[in-house]
Amino acid sequence: MSQTHQPQQHPQYPPFQPQQQPTQVARNGLGTAALILGIIGALSGLIPLMFWLAGILGVIALILGLTGRARAKRGEATNKGVALTGVILALASLGLAVFGAYTTFKAVDDAVDEINKSVSDTKAKDTDAKGTDKSDSSGKGADKGKDEKPAAGKALDAGDSVIYDDDLTVAVSNAVTFSPSEYAAGHSKGNHAYKVTVTVTNDSKEKFDASLLQTSARAGADGVDAEQIFDEAVGTGFEGTIMPGKKATVVYGFDAPADAKNLTVEVEPSFEYDATQWDLKL
Template sequence: MSQTQQPNQPQQHPQYPPFQQQPRVARNGLGTAALILGVIGALSGLIPLLFWLAGILGVIALILGLTGRGRAKRGEATNKGIALTGTILGLAAMGLAIFGAYTTFKAVDDAVDEINKSVSDTKAKSTSGKDSGADKSEDKPADGKPLAAGDSIVYDDDLTVSVSNAVTFSPSEYAAGHKNGNHAYKVTVTVINDSKEKFDTSLLTTNARSGKDGVKAEQIIDDKVAMGFEGTVLPGKKATVVYGFDAPADAKNLTVEVTPSFDYDGSQWDLKL
């Protein structure tokens, strides 16, 4: 008995579905964060007192925005526009932070200056200063009226300035600033430093005017008088300088103005000739 031979059948293999690549998830977080922080930073910068917050958020938004743009260029993110907006807002927040810091610090500085000015007004106070050891008067000279010879001005830091009466003298033939026919006068200016800090005399200026018209009296440069103060005056010490001024022969008065420095008001003495 013969077996029935079956024809060869091809071997079948299992069928698998074609491989599908998983879609890449967009990494948009940094761009979105940059936009949010940039908006908050820019709004904070509109309030000068919040300049510090605007500056911090602006820097972070700038960094995140630039990083988000880099991801978008590499195809890792899809919100390039949002990242760019966050970057721009970060820069704006930083600019507002700088402006706010300047405004705040300037306002504080102005307020401190106003407080200091109200506490220690540099307007001079008048004393009866013919004797430097005499009691100091707290009264200020009347507005528009100069001091008399020998009077002293005591400033709020206890710096005292006094001017003596004018005394005639004869300049040498080599003196500068003296005009023939005019009279030469010596005036002694004394600075007493009773403050706690040394006083720099390099900024002290002394000027004079003569006559009823207030014509400038030229300073005489001669070996009998000095050009001005030099060096510093230590606390508790004093310095004296004799100035020479030239005035017309018919002048009846010599007005001397002394300004210790830019931090002090100038004071005037009306000296009878």
């Protein structure tokens, strides 16, 4: 009896399918942020006073834009153009920030200069007004001892002082007769000898070269030159420098005719200063 063999069946498997890779999400956030900040920074830079905001946003946008471009080159982002635009706007923001800072600071400096100029003009007007009051009060000058500029064409009285623009002050005392010694130079027989005290006070910020100071005198109504007398401590003149906040005093002697009623003393601190005259009664 024969046996029938049935063919052995093998299990059926589904055909092989390759495994799908997960889709990578584009990282476009940095490029987009750079674009937004660049736009805001550029608009802020158009306003000079907002230069600080434009500068800050420009720096941040530049960093984000460059990083976004690097991601796009690696294939991690797809908005390379957006990131590049953000970089360009960031550079524009920084340029506008620099220009705005320059414009703002220059405007502030100009305003400060104008204020200082206005203050100086006001002080000058006040000084001129005081000088006018001084000349109108008595026809001769102001109260003795005041540090004022003489009115144009007017001489100061004995004891008055003149103050220059840099706060250098010069004062001349009244003329006092004295008897020169036998060794005195510059005194003529029959004339009278007078001595005056010149005081220089340096209230400026720089030292003053006192050796440059020149003093001369004229006597009488005819304005005859009064020769300077040199006698021991009289007529030696100023020497050296006067430091800020200090003063120096020198006695000058002058020879005048016996009938002279006044002595006009002129003092010129140096070639940088105007000469000033004092009308001293004898």
